[in-house]
Amino acid sequence: MIAVFKREFLSYFRSPVGYIAIALFSFLSGYIFVNNFATGAVNIASEVISLRSFFVVIVPIITMGLFAEDKKRGTEILYYTSPIDLFSVVAGKFLAAFCLYGIMFVNVFIHMIVTKSCDGIVDIGAWGSVIVFFFLAMLFISIGIFASAITDSQIIAAIFSFIMIMVIQLLSTISSLAGNAIAAFLSMLGVASESSNSVGEAITNGINWLDPFAKTSDFRYGSFSVAPLVFCISFAIVFLFLTFRVLEKKRWAKS
Amino acid sequence: MIEINNLVKHYGDKKAVNGISFTVEDDEVLGFLGPNGAGKSTTMNIITGYLSSTSGTVKVNGHDILEEPELAKKDIGYLPELPPLYLDMTVLEYLNYICDIKQVKRSERKEQLAKIIAMVKITDVADRLIGNLSKGYKQRVGIAQALVGNPSILILDEPTVGLDPNQIIEIRKLIRTLAKDHSVIISSHILSEIQEVCDRVVIINKGKVAAIDTITDLSKRLAGSSKLLLSFKGDAKKIMNEIRSLPGVSDCKIRISDKDIHEAEITVTGNSASDIRTSIFYVMSRNSSPIMEFRSLDPTLEEIFLSITAGT
Amino acid sequence: MSKDKKNTKSAVTDNRQKTLKLYSVGTIVILLVIVVAANILFDSILGKYLTFDFSLSNQNSISNETQDYLDSLSADTNIRVVGLMDRPTELNNTPLRYIVPLLDDYATKSGGKVTVEYVNPETYPSIRQELDREGQYDLTADTFAVCYQGKIVSISPYDCFTYDTESSSYGYYVPTANAVEYTFTNAMANLTSGFSAKAYFVTGVESDSSEQLKHILSSLGIDSADLPVSSSFTIPEDCNLIFINNPQTDIPQNVASALNNYISTGGDFIVAVNFYNNVSEQYPNLNSVLNEMNLNIDTYVVKENHPEYVLDNIGFEALVDIASNYTDFSSSSQLRSGYARPVRKYDNPYSYIKTDVVLTTSAYATAVKINEDGGQSQYENEDTYNVAMYATYEGMKDAPCCYVFGTSYFTSDEYISSYGYNDANVQFLRNCIRDITGMNNFNNLQVDSKPLDDYSFDSTKATASNASVMTVIFMIIIPLALVIAAAVVYAKRKNL
Numbered sequence A: 001m002i003a004v005f006k007r008e009f010l011s012y013f014r015s016p017v018g019y020i021a022i023a024l025f026s027f028l029s030g031y032i033f034v035n036n037f038a039t040g041a042v043n044i045a046s047e048v049i050s051l052r053s054f055f056v057v058i059v060p061i062i063t064m065g066l067f068a069e070d071k072k073r074g075t076e077i078l079y080y081t082s083p084i085d086l087f088s089v090v091a092g093k094f095l096a097a098f099c100l101y102g103i104m105f106v107n108v109f110i111h112m113i114v115t116k117s118c119d120g121i122v123d124i125g126a127w128g129s130v131i132v133f134f135f136l137a138m139l140f141i142s143i144g145i146f147a148s149a150i151t152d153s154q155i156i157a158a159i160f161s162f163i164m165i166m167v168i169q170l171l172s173t174i175s176s177l178a179g180n181a182i183a184a185f186l187s188m189l190g191v192a193s194e195s196s197n198s199v200g201e202a203i204t205n206g207i208n209w210l211d212p213f214a215k216t217s218d219f220r221y222g223s224f225s226v227a228p229l230v231f232c233i234s235f236a237i238v239f240l241f242l243t244f245r246v247l248e249k250k251r252w253a254k255s
Numbered sequence B: 001m002i003e004i005n006n007l008v009k010h011y012g013d014k015k016a017v018n019g020i021s022f023t024v025e026d027d028e029v030l031g032f033l034g035p036n037g038a039g040k041s042t043t044m045n046i047i048t049g050y051l052s053s054t055s056g057t058v059k060v061n062g063h064d065i066l067e068e069p070e071l072a073k074k075d076i077g078y079l080p081e082l083p084p085l086y087l088d089m090t091v092l093e094y095l096n097y098i099c100d101i102k103q104v105k106r107s108e109r110k111e112q113l114a115k116i117i118a119m120v121k122i123t124d125v126a127d128r129l130i131g132n133l134s135k136g137y138k139q140r141v142g143i144a145q146a147l148v149g150n151p152s153i154l155i156l157d158e159p160t161v162g163l164d165p166n167q168i169i170e171i172r173k174l175i176r177t178l179a180k181d182h183s184v185i186i187s188s189h190i191l192s193e194i195q196e197v198c199d200r201v202v203i204i205n206k207g208k209v210a211a212i213d214t215i216t217d218l219s220k221r222l223a224g225s226s227k228l229l230l231s232f233k234g235d236a237k238k239i240m241n242e243i244r245s246l247p248g249v250s251d252c253k254i255r256i257s258d259k260d261i262h263e264a265e266i267t268v269t270g271n272s273a274s275d276i277r278t279s280i281f282y283v284m285s286r287n288s289s290p291i292m293e294f295r296s297l298d299p300t301l302e303e304i305f306l307s308i309t310a311g312t
Numbered sequence C: 001m002s003k004d005k006k007n008t009k010s011a012v013t014d015n016r017q018k019t020l021k022l023y024s025v026g027t028i029v030i031l032l033v034i035v036v037a038a039n040i041l042f043d044s045i046l047g048k049y050l051t052f053d054f055s056l057s058n059q060n061s062i063s064n065e066t067q068d069y070l071d072s073l074s075a076d077t078n079i080r081v082v083g084l085m086d087r088p089t090e091l092n093n094t095p096l097r098y099i100v101p102l103l104d105d106y107a108t109k110s111g112g113k114v115t116v117e118y119v120n121p122e123t124y125p126s127i128r129q130e131l132d133r134e135g136q137y138d139l140t141a142d143t144f145a146v147c148y149q150g151k152i153v154s155i156s157p158y159d160c161f162t163y164d165t166e167s168s169s170y171g172y173y174v175p176t177a178n179a180v181e182y183t184f185t186n187a188m189a190n191l192t193s194g195f196s197a198k199a200y201f202v203t204g205v206e207s208d209s210s211e212q213l214k215h216i217l218s219s220l221g222i223d224s225a226d227l228p229v230s231s232s233f234t235i236p237e238d239c240n241l242i243f244i245n246n247p248q249t250d251i252p253q254n255v256a257s258a259l260n261n262y263i264s265t266g267g268d269f270i271v272a273v274n275f276y277n278n279v280s281e282q283y284p285n286l287n288s289v290l291n292e293m294n295l296n297i298d299t300y301v302v303k304e305n306h307p308e309y310v311l312d313n314i315g316f317e318a319l320v321d322i323a324s325n326y327t328d329f330s331s332s333s334q335l336r337s338g339y340a341r342p343v344r345k346y347d348n349p350y351s352y353i354k355t356d357v358v359l360t361t362s363a364y365a366t367a368v369k370i371n372e373d374g375g376q377s378q379y380e381n382e383d384t385y386n387v388a389m390y391a392t393y394e395g396m397k398d399a400p401c402c403y404v405f406g407t408s409y410f411t412s413d414e415y416i417s418s419y420g421y422n423d424a425n426v427q428f429l430r431n432c433i434r435d436i437t438g439m440n441n442f443n444n445l446q447v448d449s450k451p452l453d454d455y456s457f458d459s460t461k462a463t464a465s466n467a468s469v470m471t472v473i474f475m476i477i478i479p480l481a482l483v484i485a486a487a488v489v490y491a492k493r494k495n496l
């Protein structure tokens, strides 16, 4: 695992990709910070929460090549023909992307220091949103890695993870739309409005249950709970495990 | 030792490998010969654990590749058709990475890499980017990669394809050095290449084994249908008739050209291939026909298959 | 025979692959089941126990200020807090999750002075009668009634928060501050202090809504109502305070004379104007009222030139200093102001009128005139301008007093909702109101909302020049350095 991690992590810095991704993140976080700074009040929690909307761009950039590039170049054969555990390959690549995110995030830590030195407040809510940020990063990176493993085209991998992350970010909107649409559909079919509404509500709630953003919204007020973190990390594990199975399929699949 | 038993691989409806069985003994150099699309790469990919077989088993030193993949893979060094090189790394970075994933002990690493680098002669490019190397050097780095971890078995898939003649000679030399203390499987679609370095040959065609033989036996069998090419000046018809009447000559076709250099393709049967050249020389000498060119023709693979199938 | 052998062999390998496939799919299914089960377990069973409140001002416990206030009440005090609903069980994702536990904390920590109960008026309609004999309070379901000696303050859960105006576009309301304790403690303090007052807002002069300001007043125990301008404009008898909050047009003549009468009977008022959308408005009638208090607002905009005061790039938004008489109104020494009109002393000769400077610019500000064509022309030389002033009549019982703000940065909904109740400006305004209504004689408590989310910098550091330094560092130097690093690494490795 460490071998793969080392290679992938360093390879971000052997090519411009890593630098550009960090530069992009620095610029975006800098923009948010500076704008807040100009108003004389900086809430690090809001900054971190705004930065979450860039997952949808940055995660595909840093994960698209992880497996797709190996497949295209024929280097994936190394994983199959050396005595290395395929799961540790997946874990190594995941860790590499996650650490790159960690490095990007140094920007926010610098902003925290500046905030502190201007007598602003870095409160527990800020740390809460940082925790949430990293757990969400885990979830989204694992999705990106999965996307990269199911295709040998980086572009397709990027598009796939982009769409997946987009959908998750829009879940709260989607859920109410879906709930309303189904309620409307049922009442059109002649179902009593009360029961059709409750079906719609159930669907809204069901989809909302999957929304990691809604689940973690209390962290920014300093109210931490374990369940949403378990949610993020367990689904990250699911996607990493699926990736592992997709890779391993080659070992036994008949065609 | 590798035991391959009844290997079958389907790609959809297409049977790329269709029931191949053979064994590779310790310290043997085995040639794996077949035309393009015969299923050589597919077979090798299955042996090394990259692909799964539709059915059939592969055992490497007694370990089944499917059941004990880690143990089986430890003994194999593999150079695939497309060398698995990271073009964005330098040779040393890359080989160190290979050491990492092949779990070479830290204490042995330096020594082992130094040995390999010296052996495949890549010392002067060790700090260069793999993407910037010539094809020949890339192939050497690929071989170096296969050597990491001291595997007892080397599997090289068409190691000389796409190289220029000088590079081919260098790589063959390298393979002969390696053959001293490794079991080696080399695939190729060129007979002469196999003949030069191998003890035994497995010939496959369309996913099936056509013949398994030692090089000497194969030579004998092929001798049954060797061909000679002769270019000369003089009376073509007369010479053709005289050659045809020589014992051991089964056929002689002549292409008559305007520039009064004619070409004769002589098919020889029996074990007298070496003798017949003397007789032909005397025929020409008698007719005072100058010999412009006289050499034996390498049989094409098609012809080998024909002669093999004809012989069995 | 050999054929049979072959067949069984291939069957064996087939089975092996089937097993691997089953194993592979099986492990995925098992993992999914475990993950879903674990999530349900954590979500609905363990979730409650694994939630921790680390917030600085523990959201669910009362602060020292409230505790001190409760301790100061006599032992036989009985404040009844009645939730007009069934006791909620499911608190998640409702504002009640910050209210119910906190009220329980009031009950436990007050030593019986505060009691909390939940009565659903739909099941027990008599509760309304019981609490509100004369039917003068509007007790709707799902609100809280704080009752003390027959007087009631009604609190709606949604009024206990300020909301992030931006994120309502995400489809849900994100509270930016938890003012639950602020609201309840202030309600109790107002009830127990016996203070009551009524404020009127002069409306109909294109002034903004004053909802936030009304919230603040109500937490101070001041009821508020609107007083639209009309030809029959009169000021009600029960009026203790008049607000003229950001009129975009001048008040009519008859309103001005009504106000002059109001002043002569000792009425108090607070005026706030600004210079944003109404650059040519001269407020002659409003000024005629202010002139009675020897004050005047001018048709210029204050432009700050001192770099340590400037907040935007132009100088229209800037810090202002609090004059020495008013420093105890705020914990901060400087406040924000923007698009301010200068407020100055008028030349009214009566010496019993006493004016006082409240907020001033630096000594380097200028007053700028905006021409018809939108261009600026400088009006006066660099000087200190007043952004807010106070005036009263000396030596008179029940004298009229007024605060005049040249900026909307203290009273407007827009400002208060973006900076919250704990902002220094809002705190300052609150103290002006306490001062002008004489509330301090009744209730000296500074029961503010809990300092939850005050992210303001020390205002001396949040200057425009610092902001531009930050812009250069974070948006130019760091990204550029990284891009250069990328180029260098690329160029270097390309030729290895």
Ligand SMILES: Nc1ncnc2c1ncn2[C@@H]1O[C@H](COP(=O)(O)OP(=O)(O)O)[C@@H](O)[C@H]1O
Pocket (backbone or CB within 6 Å): B011, B014, B015, B016, B034, B035, B036, B037, B038, B039, B040, B041, B042, B043
């Ligand atoms: N991934 C694949 N999908 C479908 N057919 C394939 C695939 N790989 C190889 N084949 C087919 O299988 C046959 C054997 O291929 P290969 O083993 O590469 O031949 P060789 O290495 O002997 O040239 C060829 O006909 C080829 O077209």
Ligand SMILES: [Mg+2]
Pocket (backbone or CB within 6 Å): B037, B040, B041, B042, B081, B158
């Ligand atoms: Mg091939």
